[in-house]
Amino acid sequence: MRLYDSLTQKKREFVPRDRDHVTMYFCGPTVYNYIHLGNARPYVMSMVAKRYFESLGWRVTLAENITDIDDRIINKAQAEGRTAQEVAQEFAAAYIEDTDKLGLGRPDVEPYATEHIPEIIDLVQRLIQNGHAYVAANGDVYYDVASFRDYGKLSKQRIDEMRHGARITPGEDKADPLDFALWKAAKPGEPAWDSPWGPGRPGWHIECSAMGLKYLGEGFDIHGGGRDLIFPHHENEIAQSEGALRTDFVRFWVHNGMLNIKDEKMSKSVGNIFLLREALKQYPPEVLICFFVGSHYRSPIEFSAESLAEAGQQVERLRNVFRALADYTGSASDEVEPGAPEAMRSAAAGSAPGDEGLMRGVEAARQGFAEAMADDLNTGGALGDVFTAAREINAALGRRDVSVATAAEARDALTTMVYVLGLDAVARTGVEVPPEILQLAADRQRAREERNYAEADRLRDEIAARGYEVRDVPGGFKVVPRQG
RNA sequence: GGCGCCGUGGCCGAGUGGCUGAGGCACGGGUCUGCAAAACCCGUUACACCGGUUCGAUUCCGGUCGGCGCCUCCA
Numbered sequence: 001m002r003l004y005d006s007l008t009q010k011k012r013e014f015v016p017r018d019r020d021h022v023t024m025y026f027c028g029p030t031v032y033n034y035i036h037l038g039n040a041r042p043y044v045m046s047m048v049a050k051r052y053f054e055s056l057g058w059r060v061t062l063a064e065n066i067t068d069i070d071d072r073i074i075n076k077a078q079a080e081g082r083t084a085q086e087v088a089q090e091f092a093a094a095y096i097e098d099t100d101k102l103g104l105g106r107p108d109v110e111p112y113a114t115e116h117i118p119e120i121i122d123l124v125q126r127l128i129q130n131g132h133a134y135v136a137a138n139g140d141v142y143y144d145v146a147s148f149r150d151y152g153k154l155s156k157q158r159i160d161e162m163r164h165g166a167r168i169t170p171g172e173d174k175a176d177p178l179d180f181a182l183w184k185a186a187k188p189g190e191p192a193w194d195s196p197w198g199p200g201r202p203g204w205h206i207e208c209s210a211m212g213l214k215y216l217g218e219g220f221d222i223h224g225g226g227r228d229l230i231f232p233h234h235e236n237e238i239a240q241s242e243g244a245l246r247t248d249f250v251r252f253w254v255h256n257g258m259l260n261i262k263d264e265k266m267s268k269s270v271g272n273i274f275l276l277r278e279a280l281k282q283y284p285p286e287v288l289i290c291f292f293v294g295s296h297y298r299s300p301i302e303f304s305a306e307s308l309a310e311a312g313q314q315v316e317r318l319r320n321v322f323r324a325l326a327d328y329t330g331s332a333s334d335e336v337e338p339g340a341p342e343a344m345r346s347a348a349a350g351s352a353p354g355d356e357g358l359m360r361g362v363e364a365a366r367q368g369f370a371e372a373m374a375d376d377l378n379t380g381g382a383l384g385d386v387f388t389a390a391r392e393i394n395a396a397l398g399r400r401d402v403s404v405a406t407a408a409e410a411r412d413a414l415t416t417m418v419y420v421l422g423l424d425a426v427a428r429t430g431v432e433v434p435p436e437i438l439q440l441a442a443d444r445q446r447a448r449e450e451r452n453y454a455e456a457d458r459l460r461d462e463i464a465a466r467g468y469e470v471r472d473v474p475g476g477f478k479v480v481p482r483q484g
Numbered sequence: 485g486g487c488g489c490c491g492u493g494g495c496c497g498a499g500u501g502g503c504u505g506a507g508g509c510a511c512g513g514g515u516c517u518g519c520a521a522a523a524c525c526c527g528u529u530a531c532a533c534c535g536g537u538u539c540g541a542u543u544c545c546g547g548u549c550g551g552c553g554c555c556u557c558c559a
Binding site: 006009026027028029030035036038039040041042043045070071072152155156157158161162204224225226227228229230231232233255256257258259260263264265266267268269270294295296298299300302306307309310311313314317320321323324368372378380381382383384385386387388391394395397398399448451453456457460469470471472 | 485486487488489490495496497498499506507508509510516517518519520521522523524525551552553554555556557558559
């Protein structure tokens with residue numbers, strides 16, 4: 001497959017460093033608040049990438065950190081009269097809880113900064129030994145940016161250009177405005193850990209270097225995160241890691257585009273955030289995932305109620321094809337089909353005239369899907385192929401000229417594709433319909449047979465009012481939960 | 485000002501040096517249907533602008549305009 005690398009700014013052939021084992025690190029959240037939809041994008045992207053790599057037969061180790069010590073956490077704690085640890089624990093738990101609801105599984109390792117203080121101190125010491133860092137009079141330790149030749153290679157900035165806008169926060173004791181803190185000496189009332197330079201806490205950038213190297217080794221495969229992390233965060237990570245290792249830190253840098261609202265980045269400072277947990281109250285998880293995977297991970301995407309509604313329509317379409325498939329193959333264990341369509345059953349066994357055509361179509365879609373994903377994880381293109389397959393399946397099922405075995409095969413192919421995209425929820429239709437709703441549906445069916453359409457319509461509305469929808473299928477009807 | 489990304493039909497969104505212009509949504513017309521829903525078929529004649537390279541550019545190169553991100557905490 002080919003993957004775009006932000007450092008070289010081109011797509012390159014990607015093969016894992018260790019044959020069949022992919023090592024990747026994504027920057028996770030700083031837990032001082034609930035995460036918003038924009039924060040969820042790299043998480044979704046990393047989990048989809050993991051699924052894709054695994055579908056290629058590779059083993060994946062994905063590490064995604066949780067930053068649980070930082071100025072913002074301390075500020076929040078002080079404002080609320082709590083300890084930084086309490087704040088961090090609360091929002092770390094919330095982060096896990098919220099992302100769990102997305103149903104994509106967890107990264108393999110989710111390391112916390114505060115649990116890696118020894119590794120961080122070791123790394124800082126190495127940098128001091130290598131002449132890349134210095135201890136300031138106040139006990140802070142800074143990275144000496146000028147000592148690292150390649151500084152700016154990721155963000156394509158020249159050091160002298162950057163020096164222009166750089167600022168020094170009061171209380172800092174830098175030799176150069178560009179230098180950044182590796183270790184911050186403790187101020188009164190702040191959480192602190194012992195170190196060779198006195199009590200203090202790690203700077204923001206160093207934890208990712210320390211934990212990435214610890215869990216994935218030197219020169220691991222992929223490092224990802226939002227585009228806005230390129231500078232200074234990832235630039236600094238390179239300086240730290242390569243300054244200590246004297247070798248390449250990462251093979252591919254991947255950066256996802258921003259989530260915008262009204263052409264502006266969703267961020268806490270702008271104040272236009274939409275919390276993931278709020279979004280999950282309004283939309284099913286697969287709708288949010290569909291929204292994300294509908295476009296390329298590197299493109300900025302525009303958040304709006306309309307785009308979410310469209311994602312909802314797409315999910316519904318996908319659901320419908322799986323419902324049709326389930327009916328056809330008779331495995332709709334969870335759905336009701338009182339008037340089991342006999343016509344389909346008879347067309348069931350053995351082979352049928354449409355089998356070959358359907359499988360050809362599905363195979364073509366699968367091929368297109370594979371090519372799209374192999375081209376820099378083009379999930380949007382891949383999703384198009386899923387829909388193409390869905391249409392072919394719907395058409396074949398409508399014609400009823402395919403065997404059950406072939407339909408099942410097509411369903412399996414489709415299931416595999418939606419799984420890679422993180423949309424496997426659409427393949428599961430395990431929703432129970434309460435018996436009283438079924439009774440209403442049965443009553444409606446009787447009313448229809450008696451041509452009492454007024455009563456039939458009334459019952460349909462009654463069912464709708466309770467959150468279900470009754471649909472007619474050949475030879476019977478079925479009840480499904482209403483979408484949205 | 486510096487660096488980077490991008491500008492596709494009513495909307496969203498893939499993609500490509502020429503061949504039948506993915507896919508979804510919306511809208512219109514059909515098939516099916518008591519109605520509706522679902523589904524299938526057909527239609528709505530796109531590649532910001534100006535140059536250049538080429539037999540041929542939406543696709544490559546240069547410029548213009550416009551949008552976004554980073555340069556400060558930020559996924």
